[in-house]
Amino acid sequence: MAVTVVWLALMAAAVAWEVACRRSGGRWADLAAVAARLWSRVPGRIVLVALWAFVGWHVFARYTLTG
Amino acid sequence: MTSIGPARSPSGTDRPPSGTGPFRPVVPMLGVAAAVVYAWWATGQLPFTAAATVAVGIPVAGLVALAVVRRPTGTGGREPLRPGAVLPWAGLLAAAVVLEIVGLALGGRSSGVPTLSTVVDHALTWHASRWALFCAWLAAGAAPLVSPVLHRRDGVA
Numbered sequence: 354m355a356v357t358v359v360w361l362a363l364m365a366a367a368v369a370w371e372v373a374c375r376r377s378g379g380r381w382a383d384l385a386a387v388a389a390r391l392w393s394r395v396p397g398r399i400v401l402v403a404l405w406a407f408v409g410w411h412v413f414a415r416y417t418l419t420g
Numbered sequence: 421m422t423s424i425g426p427a428r429s430p431s432g433t434d435r436p437p438s439g440t441g442p443f444r445p446v447v448p449m450l451g452v453a454a455a456v457v458y459a460w461w462a463t464g465q466l467p468f469t470a471a472a473t474v475a476v477g478i479p480v481a482g483l484v485a486l487a488v489v490r491r492p493t494g495t496g497g498r499e500p501l502r503p504g505a506v507l508p509w510a511g512l513l514a515a516a517v518v519l520e521i522v523g524l525a526l527g528g529r530s531s532g533v534p535t536l537s538t539v540v541d542h543a544l545t546w547h548a549s550r551w552a553l554f555c556a557w558l559a560a561g562a563a564p565l566v567s568p569v570l571h572r573r574d575g576v577a
Contacts, residue, residue, distance in 0.1 A: 356532065356533045357539055384509070405560060408557065412540060417541050
């Protein structure tokens, strides 16, 4: 249970940090900026597409119904 | 001499009437509607079935095609990211990786130290929550498709 809370805290921290980055006026890189930078090069594209595909496959095609 | 052309904005710059015309906003809206309907169908498929894999594979194939068709253009004149600017993200990622490794080392389905996917599984119990997450996943994948459009609009404005 405690680690579940840690996971949720990490997700909340990521969302909060993304909001803070977007309000920082470019001082800190938001996720869109990082992704755009990766997308501008072939290896970065491969990483982004592979990561996105893995998340989709793992979460939506291989999930386990709880309860 | 009278010039005929787009109206000038108060700032004095020529600006084409964005969003005007009967069809311009319709196409993106139809795309979003189709994605929403598709997401509902896709998240109705049973996990560990071919249909579920195909439902995920179709958008993946679309993004792969987009990645191949739209060739990288380099940094596009943007300044490189400072390493310090992404340091907090690296910290969050490192924390997540450590937790995931510990969870996997404990068998992957430990209730004491669950992996991220075990935590997410709880949110996948209901079709509506699966659908919402699938829509978010599709939106993330559509970002390379949508961003240039937004960028062009920003550039015009």
